[in-house]
Amino acid sequence: MEIVITRGSLLEADADVIVNAANSLGVMGGGVAEAIKKTGGDIVEEEAKTLAPIAVGKAVLTTAGNLKFKGVIHAPTMEIPGIRIPLVSIGKATKAVLKLADEKGFSIIAFPGMGTGIGGVRKEASAHAMIEAIQDFKAQNLKKIILIDVDEDMVDAWRRAMADKK
Numbered sequence: 001m002e003i004v005i006t007r008g009s010l011l012e013a014d015a016d017v018i019v020n021a022a023n024s025l026g027v028m029g030g031g032v033a034e035a036i037k038k039t040g041g042d043i044v045e046e047e048a049k050t051l052a053p054i055a056v057g058k059a060v061l062t063t064a065g066n067l068k069f070k071g072v073i074h075a076p077t078m079e080i081p082g083i084r085i086p087l088v089s090i091g092k093a094t095k096a097v098l099k100l101a102d103e104k105g106f107s108i109i110a111f112p113g114m115g116t117g118i119g120g121v122r123k124e125a126s127a128h129a130m131i132e133a134i135q136d137f138k139a140q141n142l143k144k145i146i147l148i149d150v151d152e153d154m155v156d157a158w159r160r161a162m163a164d165k166k
Contacts, residue, residue, distance in 0.1 A: 002144045003134060005158045011039055011067065013110035013148050018064070019097050021114040022074040023081045026052040031117040036072060040065030048074050056089050059096035061104060070106065073097050077115045085119040090126050094133035102142050110146040113154040127157035131165055 010018050010032060020033050026048030028037040037045050040063075047062040051074075054060055059075040075093035078085045093114055101109045114130055115121040134145055147158045 001134070001137070001139050001142055003131075003147065003162065004144065005147045005155060005162065007150065007152055007155045008148050009035075009150060010110055010112045010148055011035060013146050015069065015108040015110035015144075015146055016106040017061070017071045017073055017101060017104075017109050018067070018069050019109065019111045019114075020048075020072050020074045021093060021112065021119070022048065022054065022076045024053045024055060024076045024079040025049065025081065026054060026074065027081050029081055032112045036067070040067040040072065044072055048072075057092035057096055059093070059100040061100060071104075073100055073109070075114075077119050082118055085115050085121060087115075087121055087125050087129055089119070090115045090121060090129040091133045094130050095137065098134065098137045098139070098142065098145075102137075102139050105141045107141060108144040108146065109142060110148050113149045113151065113157075116151075116154060123151075123154050123157040124160070127154070127161040128164070131158065131161040135165060
């Protein structure tokens with residue numbers, strides 16, 4: 001799988017599906033989730049809530065609403081909204097996303113930074129957990145992973161994590 005790291009908006013990524021670092025309730029209240037809901041429409045959150053509860057380590061696919069994508073993959077890093085999370089949740093969520101995207105036959109997926117907002121995980125730690133999960137995954141259908149964030153510090157953290165893994 002090709003891994004592309006870039007600064008920009010998740011909502012503008014050239015991907016089949018995008019990732020929402022969710023909570024188990026499917027509530028899309030802040031950060032990236034709020035941006036997805038605001039642009040994609042309430043239907044994205046409404047559908048995610050019908051699939052709840054979603055355990056950390058699992059992922060679900062919903063419509064992308066008004067967004068250009070084939071769907072949004074919601075992978076909880078926290079059980080309830082607004083809590084600090086353990087680092088292990090990021091690896092579990094990343095693996096769950098990759099597994100679901102691959103099973104659904106998607107070729108290109110775009111991830112934002114996971115767990116670094118409300119979840120409180122340091123960007124460096126999140127980046128390493130995500131890169132490790134991606135590099136360990138054996139894809140059948142996925143061809144390209146886009147790691148994209150508006151936060152330059154997150155982008156730099158992914159770049160350093162990639163360099164450390166070479």
